[in-house]
Amino acid sequence: MKWLSKRFTLVIIPDANQSVMQYRISRLILILVPVVILLLGILALLFFLLFSRNALITSKLQNQLTSSAAQYQLQLNVKEENINLLQTDLVQLSEQAQAMEQKMAQINELELQLKQLAGIETYSSTAAASKLITEEGGQGGEELPLPVAGSASFAKETSQHYSDITHQMDELIPQLEETKKEVMKVQQMLRITPTIWPTDSRxxxxxxxxxxxxxxxxxxxxxxxxxxxxxxxxxxxxxxxxxxxxxxxxxxxxxxxxxxxxxxxxxxxxxxxxxxxxxxxxxxxxxxxxxxxxxxxxxxxxxxxxxxxxxxxxxxxxxxxxxxxx
Ligand SMILES: [Zn+2]
Structure with a gap:
C-alpha cells in the first residue's frame, strides 16, 4: 500500500519564457487511468459489435418480412383469382342447373302431351310447366360483382337446385314408366277395338x-x-x-x-x-x-x-x- 501511495511529479515545460507546470500524481491514479481507458475501449468495442450484429439481424428480418409480404400478396392474388374462377364455375353450374330444370319441365310437358294424345286421364303438371322461363323479351339491369360471402349461399342454392333436379328425375322415371304402360294399354285397346273402315270405299x-x-x-x-x-x-x-x-x-x-x-x-x-x-x-x-x-x-x-x-x-x-x- 505504501508503494501505491507514492507520488510522481509530472513536470510540463511549455516554453522557455513561461513558468514550468508541476503536477503531483499518485501512482494509483497513474495505474487506474489507463486501466479505465482500456475498459471503456473494450466496452465501446463490445457495444459496437452488439449493435452491428443487431443491425444485421434487423435488416435480415426486414428483408424476410418484405419477401414474405410479397409472397403473401402473391398467394392472395392467386387465391383471389381462384375464387373468381370458382365463382365463374359456380355461375355456370347454376345456369346448367336452371337449364336442366327447364328441360325437366319440357319433359314433363311432353309427357302431359303424350298422355293427352293417348287419351289418358291427366293430372295437373302445370306446376312443372310454369317453371319454364323464357329468354324472349330480353334481360338486363346492373351487373354487380359477387361478394365472397354471397357466393357461399349461392353455392348452397345451386346445390339445392341440383338435388331438386335429382329428386324430380327420381319422380319422373317411374312416372314415365307408368305413362308408357298406360300408352301401351291404350295402344292394345286401340288394336282390339274396331275403329277403322273395313273398305277403301266410303x-x-x-x-x-x-x-x-x-x-x-x-x-x-x-x-x-x-x-x-x-x-x-x-x-x-x-x-x-x-x-x-x-x-x-x-x-x-x-x-x-x-x-x-x-x-x-x-x-x-x-x-x-x-x-x-x-x-x-x-x-x-x-x-x-x-x-x-x-x-x-x-x-x-x-x-x-x-x-x-x-x-x-x-x-x-x-x-x-x-x-x-x-
Ligand atoms: Zn246389309
Missing amino acids: KVTSLFGVRKDPFTRRATYHAGLDIGGAVGDPIYAAADGTVTRSERDRIHGNNVMIDHGRGISTRYMHMNARNVEVGDKVVKGQIIGQLGNTGRSTGPHLHYEVFVNGENVDPEPYIKGDREEP
Missing part, C-alpha cells in the same frame, strides 16, 4: 236400323252397314282378333266373323272371296277377303256388322278412323 248405301227391305219392300231391321264398292276391292279386319267364322251360305254369301275380345266381334258379308280360316289370328288392317256380291245381295257391297256382347250395334261409331298401312 260409300254407305244403307244405314243400320229399320229400313225397307230391298227385296220385299217391307219394313225390316237392318243389322249392319252397307258400303258399296267394286268386286275384288280389299276387305280389312277392323281390329286385331281371331277368326270365329269363315263360310259361305245362301243368305250371307262369303262371310267372315272376327272375335276381338272384351265381347266385341265384327262380321263381313257378301264377299267375293275369303282370305282367312277359322282360328286364324288377324291384325287390324289385314286383308281378310274381297268385296263381292254373293248371297242375298242386290249389287257389289260389304255388309258390315258390329256385335257388343252378342247384340248388333250401329257400326257407324266404330268406323271413325282411317286405316293405317298394316
Whole structure:
C-alpha cells in the first residue's frame, strides 16, 4: 500500500519564457487511468459489435418480412383469382342447373302431351310447366360483382337446385314408366277395338236400323252397314282378333266373323272371296277377303256388322278412323 501511495511529479515545460507546470500524481491514479481507458475501449468495442450484429439481424428480418409480404400478396392474388374462377364455375353450374330444370319441365310437358294424345286421364303438371322461363323479351339491369360471402349461399342454392333436379328425375322415371304402360294399354285397346273402315270405299248405301227391305219392300231391321264398292276391292279386319267364322251360305254369301275380345266381334258379308280360316289370328288392317256380291245381295257391297256382347250395334261409331298401312 505504501508503494501505491507514492507520488510522481509530472513536470510540463511549455516554453522557455513561461513558468514550468508541476503536477503531483499518485501512482494509483497513474495505474487506474489507463486501466479505465482500456475498459471503456473494450466496452465501446463490445457495444459496437452488439449493435452491428443487431443491425444485421434487423435488416435480415426486414428483408424476410418484405419477401414474405410479397409472397403473401402473391398467394392472395392467386387465391383471389381462384375464387373468381370458382365463382365463374359456380355461375355456370347454376345456369346448367336452371337449364336442366327447364328441360325437366319440357319433359314433363311432353309427357302431359303424350298422355293427352293417348287419351289418358291427366293430372295437373302445370306446376312443372310454369317453371319454364323464357329468354324472349330480353334481360338486363346492373351487373354487380359477387361478394365472397354471397357466393357461399349461392353455392348452397345451386346445390339445392341440383338435388331438386335429382329428386324430380327420381319422380319422373317411374312416372314415365307408368305413362308408357298406360300408352301401351291404350295402344292394345286401340288394336282390339274396331275403329277403322273395313273398305277403301266410303260409300254407305244403307244405314243400320229399320229400313225397307230391298227385296220385299217391307219394313225390316237392318243389322249392319252397307258400303258399296267394286268386286275384288280389299276387305280389312277392323281390329286385331281371331277368326270365329269363315263360310259361305245362301243368305250371307262369303262371310267372315272376327272375335276381338272384351265381347266385341265384327262380321263381313257378301264377299267375293275369303282370305282367312277359322282360328286364324288377324291384325287390324289385314286383308281378310274381297268385296263381292254373293248371297242375298242386290249389287257389289260389304255388309258390315258390329256385335257388343252378342247384340248388333250401329257400326257407324266404330268406323271413325282411317286405316293405317298394316
Ligand atoms: Zn246389309
